Amino acid sequence: MHISPQSVKSFIAKFRRQKILVVGDLMLDRYIYGHVNRLSPEAPVPIVRVRDEKNMPGGAANVARNVKALGSGASIFGLIGSDQAGRDLLNVLRADGLSSTYVTTVNKTKTTVKMRVIGDRQQVVRVDWDNKPAINGGLLKKMCLKAVKATAQCTGVILADYAKGLICPEIVSSILKAAMRNKVPVAVDPKVNWNLPMDGIAIATPNRKEAFSLAGIPETEPARNPLNDRALLRASDILMEKWNPSLLIITLGAQGMLVARHARPPFHVTTFAREVFDVSGAGDTVIGTMLLALSAGANDIEAAELANCAAGVVVGKIGTATCSGKELLEFTRDLRR
Numbered sequence: 001m002h003i004s005p006q007s008v009k010s011f012i013a014k015f016r017r018q019k020i021l022v023v024g025d026l027m028l029d030r031y032i033y034g035h036v037n038r039l040s041p042e043a044p045v046p047i048v049r050v051r052d053e054k055n056m057p058g059g060a061a062n063v064a065r066n067v068k069a070l071g072s073g074a075s076i077f078g079l080i081g082s083d084q085a086g087r088d089l090l091n092v093l094r095a096d097g098l099s100s101t102y103v104t105t106v107n108k109t110k111t112t113v114k115m116r117v118i119g120d121r122q123q124v125v126r127v128d129w130d131n132k133p134a135i136n137g138g139l140l141k142k143m144c145l146k147a148v149k150a151t152a153q154c155t156g157v158i159l160a161d162y163a164k165g166l167i168c169p170e171i172v173s174s175i176l177k178a179a180m181r182n183k184v185p186v187a188v189d190p191k192v193n194w195n196l197p198m199d200g201i202a203i204a205t206p207n208r209k210e211a212f213s214l215a216g217i218p219e220t221e222p223a224r225n226p227l228n229d230r231a232l233l234r235a236s237d238i239l240m241e242k243w244n245p246s247l248l249i250i251t252l253g254a255q256g257m258l259v260a261r262h263a264r265p266p267f268h269v270t271t272f273a274r275e276v277f278d279v280s281g282a283g284d285t286v287i288g289t290m291l292l293a294l295s296a297g298a299n300d301i302e303a304a305e306l307a308n309c310a311a312g313v314v315v316g317k318i319g320t321a322t323c324s325g326k327e328l329l330e331f332t333r334d335l336r337r
Contacts (some may be wrong), residue, residue: 014296020153024060024160036119060160071320
């Protein structure tokens, strides 16, 4: 690692000065925890004896939760339905100290819910209630005006797209124009079929599969060294030319991440995870930590290493977890021992 524990401590202290707006698809993550002792006589599936249930912020709300855990202020911009799941989501947002000022409740819309059943620290099954609200007409105009106002009140914006409909050209364009006027950096976690405005994007963080799909080329088997992976580097070059971000971070799972920059060679940051239990939400941690680190004055390599360390913390936990500033500092210290 290039970054020192002293620098990590300094950056974490600066996180507290940030006010990050997270824009995207909001979801409620429900977890059912239990023990598995036998298979069902009705089908070859495990029987989970429930011992606990928990609601947590999911989707873009989990990105905001990650930002908040690192010490920054966090506001959420998105839609929920006027249903029990929506009310449950608002309750967990408030419990986590997340601002829901820019969350809009829409009648006749159902809140997206993802329920995970965990048996003895392993995910047994996931059940989704998916929803794609129609955002048009008066609602779209209202959301665009609200987006401009919200952007002017923050120090950084994260566009967290989960392909549920909120991240659309009109809203993205409104945010990017407001961000340029207010000199606010914008980071985006794009999904497939990303044909949206990208003018002025500071950070883009697709994963490997998404990067190949968005670049329009077939995905290949990963090379042992990402810097020698010709197909990956080609996908990176295509996306840098297509989107023109200040930084392109392609997350590579167990291989860490590839970081591409303008007029400089790309670099690779190896994974720092010590033990992996659940990769749910690791990408949320990466984009949140990356934007905070750069806003706090970290250079490209320092920010990437911090983001990788934070991801290393969360994959060692069960569920869509977060990394606190204290955990991040301890993790980086442990790596040097």
